[in-house]
Every structure is written in structure tokens, then in C-alpha cells.
Amino acid sequence: MSRRLAGRSMYSRFRSAKFIFFMSLCNALVMLMNVVYMYNRGEIIQTKQEIIREVIRTVPCEEDNEKEHKAKVRVKYFDDEKQRHEEEETENELPLCTNVTKPDVECELPFSDFNYPLEINMTKLVYTCKHHGHVSETVITKYTHIETLLPTRSCVYGGTKGSQRDVFMIYLIKSTPTNYARRNAIRKSWADEYKFPNIRLVFLMGIPDRSTLNEMVVAESKEFGDILQLDFMDTYYNLTLKAIGGVRWTAKNCPAAKFAVMGDDDYYVATDFMLSLLEHVYSVQPTKVYMGGLIHSAKPQRDKSAKWYISPADYPFNRYPPVIRGGTLVMSMDFVIDMNIVIPYTKTIRFDDVYFAILAYKLGVKPMTEDRFAFRKVRYSDDEFRTVLSSHGYKRPFELKHAWRCHEIMQELARENSTKKTCW
Template sequence: MHLRQLSKYLKKKRKYFKCIVCAIVLWCTYDYFGIGDYLHASSFKNDFHYPLDVDVRELVNEVLTNQKLTVTPINYYPYSFLSNSGKCSNVEKIDLMIVVKSAMDHFGHRDAIRKTYGNEDVPGRTVKILFFLGVDGKTKSDVQRQIDREMAEFHDIIQMDFIDYYYNNTIKTMMSFRWVYEHCAHADHYLFTDDDMYISVNNLLSYLYERDATRTPAAGSLDSPGELQGDLLFTGYVFHSAPQRFRFSKWRVSLEEYRWDRWPDYVTAAAYVVSNKAMRVMYIGSMFVKHFRFDDIYLGIVAKKVGITPEHCPLFYFHKKPFSRDDYEDLIASHGYQDHEELIRVWHEMNSK
């Protein structure tokens, strides 16, 4: 009798233990995949109002028309430029300004770019290029000493006094916007790109020329008067996606950081182009839009707040496009060129007569 009762008792214990284990597994799964965050996210379509909750377009117009601001800016990065460049000085017309986000120790990347699409030799067009870097926080490290020599030789590096790492990319991007806004505000277009991209400057200029020739005067205009009228181009590879809520994802975003179920349409930060007016509008608008740590998402939010619709261009590839002359004939940008010799080889093959 006692053995039978003991057996029943042990079966109940095992069943109870299995229930506990199942509950723990379910909870871990729920937590790991961020299911609660997905379930409780607010509707982007019906409820998006990222701070500041004001008409940012009107504030941009106030700045551009030298009016007194009715709202105080909330987002001005407290960093300085440690170097400068006279590349835009005494140049009346610049067709394309290339802004390269580069890591401090990417000496080979910058050298390969100077030998290829960054050589500024485009017949009949004026093209300029600058590299934008942060600092490593160390006093005269070996890397910094090499950068100092590089700056002295090429005069094409703008260094800024924030720590250079992945989650500071938005700071690097918006400080780059600030530099061109303050020191090179007369270029027709600006290409912002990472330092591991293949770029065809000729194809990009042809694309922009053809687009300008065919667009209607009202394309890309805001509804506000005066300075904001004109072409507000923001183009590249456009994404329509949702935040990742996975607990251990590099790109995880909590509801506290961003509570909506969709991102605004955004252009991958690997390479994108803005027109002159779009650069000015987006930079000024960013002063009234709360910081966000992913630069491509942040620019998508800023674009939405100022009324610019990102324009998809299929000639920009956010991944590495396998090389062939035919496939690269019209291509503007391809990601993933970590091999410097490969970048040089592909560029020379596409630019050889």
C-alpha cells in the first residue's frame, strides 16, 4: 500500500516538475524573442509622434528665413572638429561632395578609395571627397599618430572629438551634416557612404542628371513657402521594416527606446544621396528631433518629420553584388568591399577603356 502511494506521489512530482520546466522554457522563449514587446508595440500607422511633437517643417523654415525661433532646439551634439579642410574654399560650383564615414584604423580603406572613386578626376564635373573620423580617447596613440601623418599628406580628413565606435554612428553622421552645412553648403548633391563601398561616381552623376532633367518643378517640395521650395532628394536603397525585439540582437530596440511597430521608411546608411536643399532641411530638422542610435533609422525619422519621402534607387545595393561587367554597367553602389585590392581591381576594370 505504501509503495503504491509513493509511486503516485512521485508521478505527481514528475508531472509538476515537467510543468515547471515547460513554464520556464515558455517564459525564456517569450523573453528571448521579445514577444511581449511585439504584442505591446504601438501602431506606427495610427499613432506615430516622435519627439518633438511639433511641426518641424515650420521650424526649418524659420531657420532658413532668419526668423526668430518659436521652439528651442533639443538636439545639438556638443562636439568639435579637430581638423578642417579647404576643399570647398574658393570653389564656386561642386557637382558632388562625397562624405565617407570611416573608422580610425581603416587606413587601407581610405587609401583604396583615393586610388579609385575618390580620386576626384571626373572630366567636366567638380567632385570633392572627405573622410570623417572620431577619436579613440587615447592620448596620441599609434593610430592617432598615423592619422596625423595621413592628414598632413592628403588634407582630406575631418576628425571630431567623440569616441569612434558603432553606436556613435548617428553622431558621426550628423556631425558630418553639420560640417558640410557650415563649410560646404553649395554643392549640388552630397553622397554619404561607408568606407567599404564600391561607388561609380560616373553612374551616380548620370543618374542625378537624368533625374533632374525629367522631374517636374514641384517634385520633392514641402508645403511651406520660401526657402523650402525645391528638390528635396533623399535616395538610396529604401527599407520598409520593423524594429527587432530579440533580446540578444545587436539591433534590439526596446519599447522604452522606440515603441512603434514599424520604422518610417529609411535609406540604408551604407550609401545614400541628398540634394543641397535636402541636406540643409534635414540638418536643421535634426536639431528638433530626439537622437536615435542607429543613423539610418534616425535619418528616416528626421525625413518623416520634415516631410521628405525617401526615394528608392535600385542601383544602390546594400549587400555585395557579385561582380561582372554587365551587372556593374549601371550600378551606383555595392556594399562589402573589405578587400582593398578587389575594390581597386573592380574599379579599374569598370573604368578602363
């Protein structure tokens, strides 16, 4: 009897062990599936130690201690007539109209014949408008879109003993209603107004196609007060309307700020480096600043299946004026105000960065560039990340936060390295 009970007891224990093993295996599989799901959503958060381990490889050794890791100003000024990059050959180029003899053949005009409407002296128009309050030219671009949501933050900030000072720089970030997490990451990282009290942050967007999503945008605006929404559908080909709305609002509400930086919400920006650069630029050239990553000889895309296609009817020339990429476009406030004056007298184009390039060209404002405006994604492990001003391709919100945290740690380690003379 006791042997039979003992056998049953051993069998029960064996079944219990199998059950426990099976349940443990199931739990492990569930945890693995959750990890994969979180990774795909971009929600795995690195610890500070993990970031430090990633940063260690990029921190200089003792022989590099004398190098300055903060912003180095290497601004280049480009004269369109004297300094010209090699033009890249692109597919689907059209023949010049001077070489076309057959009717109904699409062709291009040489950029030397550039006469984008209105073909008038824009600098004279700006002068007349500022000094007389009106001009005789007829408006050809009526901006009829109204603001449905407005930022509530003022463009002044409190100084010592209750004094007020003008904001130095305002970020105008083009976003879409669905990108709440990305906007929140920017608020808490490189555009944190509490960390940088002399900046302001405004997100530019249109109306989403779903009313429930717009209700969420309204709630977000009430919570943060940093959204400028305009009453057109939020689509890619309305980016120029979005950019014009930002220019109009800024010229009216923040004319005393020194600079406006217009960008996209998938960019990382080293704001401390940006402020350092712009303080230097302001001390040397406080006006007529149009700066960023330069495309000097950009050509219009004539492939009708391409995202950036534009017809010869909309833009007939074989080259654009020098274009500053729209991902990070730096403008002095006088340039913003002048653009706001000439926009009604300049034909629009669907690409906002090209449109701003046309405005700058017609106003006689020459582009400035700096090597540290990166259109590609500069990763934390890249040596270039230590000094980069802005970098494209940070689509996941956690990456934006990590890039900024990594930047802060690198600056902290660089300072410690310069005093302790140690090599990590």
C-alpha cells in the same frame, strides 16, 4: 688512386645535387608561404590582363550592341500611404500595447500613432528659422562635439580661364581610424578628385582609443586634407554622432553643392554612373531628394542580443519610417540644410540611417529609390556589375581598386564594342 678520386668526385657531386634540391624545395616552400600570407592580407594584385579575362565574360555580344551600358535612370518615388511593401515577419516581435493587460510587459505602439519628439510641424520650424533666424521651440538635442581635424579642400573648383564653379556632389564617407588602406584605395579609385573635379571627398571619423593611431590620422589629414574628425570615441554606436557631424559641416561649408552622398568605406561606387543619375534627378527634381536602397517596412529589432537591438523605451513603435540604407545615402543639399536645422529639435537614435529616415518623415520628404543601389556584394563577373551604382562588402582595399579598374575597362571595352561591332 684516380678511381678513388673519381669516386669521391661523384660522391661530392651527388651531395651537391642533394643540397641544391633541398635548398630549392625550401625556397619553394618559403615562396608558397609568402603567397598565402599576402593573399590573406589581400595584397595580391591582378594584372590588367587578368582583369580583362575576368571581364570578358560580362561584355555583351554583337546582338547587345544597341543597349546602352551607361547609367539608365529608373528612379522610383514612394508614397508611404499608397505604396507599401509586404512587411516581413521577424522574431522577437513584441505585442501591441493595446493588447497587453498585464503590468511590466514590454509592448509596441502601431506606427499609425507615430509622434516622435519633438512632435511639432518641422516644415514650419524650418521656414521660421530661415526667414526669422530663430524659433521659439526648446532645443532637446545639443550637439556639443567639436571638430578636431578639418578638411582643407574648398567646395569650389577651377573652370576654364580661371573661373570658379561650385562642386556638384560631395562624398561623406564614414570611416574608422584603422582603415587607412581602405581610404587610400577610395582616393585612388572611385572618388578620385582629379578624375572627377566636380566632386569632393570627406572622410568622417571619431577619436581612436590609442594616441599613436591618432597621430597617424593627423599625419594622414595633413597629407590629404580630406578628414573631418570629431571629439567622440570612434565606435559603432556613435555612427549617428558621426553622421550629424558630417551634416553640420556640409551645411556650413558646402551649401552651394547640389548633392551630398553619405556612405561607408566598404562600398564600391560607380561615380560616373552616380553623376549621370544625379544630373538627371537635378533636372527633374532639384530639391527634397532622399534616395538610395530603400527598406520600406523595416521593423525595430527587439532581440536584446542582436547588434541592432533597440528598446521600446528608445523607440516604441512597431515599424520604422521608410529607411534608405546608410551605406549609400543620396541627399539634395536643401535636404541637408533642413536636417541641420531640425536635428536640435529631434530626439536622436543610435542608428544613423533610421535617424535620417525619421528626419525625412518629419520633414515630409518622400524617399526615392533606384534598382542599382545594391546592399549585397556585386562581383566583377556578375552581369549586374555593368550597371550597378553602389555595392556593399568591399572590405579589402585591393578589391576596391580592382572593382573600379574593372569598371573602367568594361566601359572602354563597351565603347570599342559599339564601334568595332565585335564580340569578345
